[in-house]
Amino acid sequence: MQKTADAVVIGGGIAGASVAHFLARKGFGKVVLLEKGSLAGVSTGRSAAVVRTYYSNPITVKLAWRAVQMFENDREALGGDSGFRQIGFLLLLDEGWKTAGDQILEMESTHGVEVRELSREDIRELAPPLNLEGVVRAIFEPRSGCADPIRTTESLVNGAGQWGLTAHVGTAATGINLDGGRVRSVETEQGTIDTPVVVNAAGPWGRQVGLWAGLNYSVRWSRETDLIVTQPGDFGRLPVISDPPQRAYYKPHADNTMLAGLGYPKEVEPLDIDSYNEDLDADQRGRIEACLFRRIPVLREMEYHHGYASIYTIMDDWHPVVGPEPHIEGYYAFFGGSGHGFKIGPPLGEALADVIAGEEPEIDIHQFRPSRFLEGETFSSAWGGGNRG
Template identity: 35%
Template sequence: MQDHASIVVVGGGIIGVSIANALTKAGVEDVLVLEKDSLASGSTGRSAGVIETQYFTDFDVAIRAYSLRAFERVADETRAEFPQVGYVRLLMDPDDEERFRESIRIQRRHGVDDARFLDPSEVATVVPDLNVEDVHGAIYGPSDGYADPYTMTQIFAERARTNGATVHTGVAAESVAVDDGEVRAVETSEGRVECETVVNAAGPWAPRLAAQTGLELPAAPYRRQVIVAEPPEEDAPDYTIPTVMEYVPGGSKAGVYFRGEGANQVLLGLHQEVGTDEEPSDPDRYSTDYDESVVLEISDLLDHRAPAFSDLSVVNGWSGLYTITPDTQPIIDTHPSIDGYVLAAGFSGKGFQIGPAVGEIVSDLVLDGETDLVPDLSPVSLSRFE
């Protein structure tokens, strides 16, 4: 174990390795990534892997459009698969139609030229098994898709290594040593590593690491579940199933989402805000299996939204953690009282699809104190919670 690095990145998920990759591309060779388990073993590896740009603000679209193009390049340059099966976000409230149409205009400004608005009959054409009786339309991104989070994490980590970074797995960052308001070192399970900068990209463990410096991050990990199911062979869909999302950001109701998985399976889950009586999970002690109650809840929603899928047989499933902030936006900022301490946390279940952009933004913050990837970082500033 080395005893010095210029920059230590804590966390070996897609966020951490993307940060290391961006830093090394910018010419910083002395970068060390610390992962307490194995790469992508936390929230990243338990993600549904969806990559899309169907959001509603300039910031959200900008980072997703950048990341989409980055994932496309990786797929072109490697053997990594990025099936661009499309993404359909359903319009359930007619009062939201203008917001949906504005999303398309924002996407155009960021180079996403194929997103379009669908009326209900067009939605039924894209997803023939969908019940659109109560659907008022949708935004549809044909270039959106999904990728394997584990594979992508390995690729970004290997690129960082090629450019000079060191990646240590099985090494836990236990605390950050601070003196006179400046980062001095990271204390690890394998010894002390002197450094000038630390990036806290520890996923569900990020609030704990921040708390060690006296900073209470407004983020907490909550358990979320995914199941994989398949229809009887004679009922297998004869079309490519895009990702379909019933939930709209900021909505109070849980919404089912699903996408095709492999040859004839369907991946399904629930997207929801934090429940009023829901308790955070301990990232070191939570069930990584799925619950039968969630299967029943998804089945009930499918009975209405996609009746043909309600008889699917569950073949696999798992749980992961969303580290959720009060507004479900991440925190990408510098520590308010410690020089050399950067925060990249609270991605609220969206970290995988924006990993490449976050890597570039954090690299810019570390090296220049600002970024031009997006015009304004206030949506992800820590000060917004003051």
């Protein structure tokens, strides 16, 4: 274990892997990433990893669009293969979503996103197995898709080895030492690392790590479930589908299977992040299956494959905290991505690395600063509960 580093990143999910990757890539020096379990072993590894661009805040649209371009060009932009499948993203709209549909089209077009409106006939042609009951039209993002979250994280970390990133997987950080309002060192299970910079990318444990530096973040956690069913061999190629009328989403998954989960708004399901039921329970399974089978009836005949639960880490306005803390020089936060933290992880990591290096990022991420809550400048989101970003 190194005794000194130019920056220590705590957490090896998409957030930590991204900022560590971009810090090393820009020549920041010796960058050390600490992961107490395995890379992408918590929320990131269980992410549906959908990369799409419709959001209600311009900054989120910009970041998501940048993400699409990074995933398209993953070997160069993300250090290696991300498993990205550019199958498109289909947003089904009913009467209740008419106004939102117009706003989404405008917002996306304004930011240069490739997007088009589909009629019911177009949707039938694109996705024949869908039951379009209640659907009046759709929005289609042809360049969106989904990635492999574990492969993405590993590529970011391994791809930056050449630039001086060292990852210690299976080593927990246990404390942060400050001296005169500055970061002095990070304590680990393997000893102390002297460093002027620490990034708290500990995901669900971001609050705990913040407390080491005397920061008291307001965080909630929700148990989030997905299920996977097999699909018929002759099913054809579907895009990722968001089904706001039913508050559900479906994604063609690996090995001829389909993943499905429930979207917001719905109730938050609090959990103990250190000990919770990681299996899909019967009630959740029933709720997800009801939506999935109504929208794609042929899947009713298919076999249930498996299901699981993981964690959303939720700040008070559902957006991550990313940036410095005004009173602790050298400390940066990067956690709380709730349900959209995978896709915006790499572009946020890229921008945060610039901020840490004292440079101006191409996408200004000031809006994500942790102090926004104290300053009363939080995000609001127009559609579908906070998670629609």
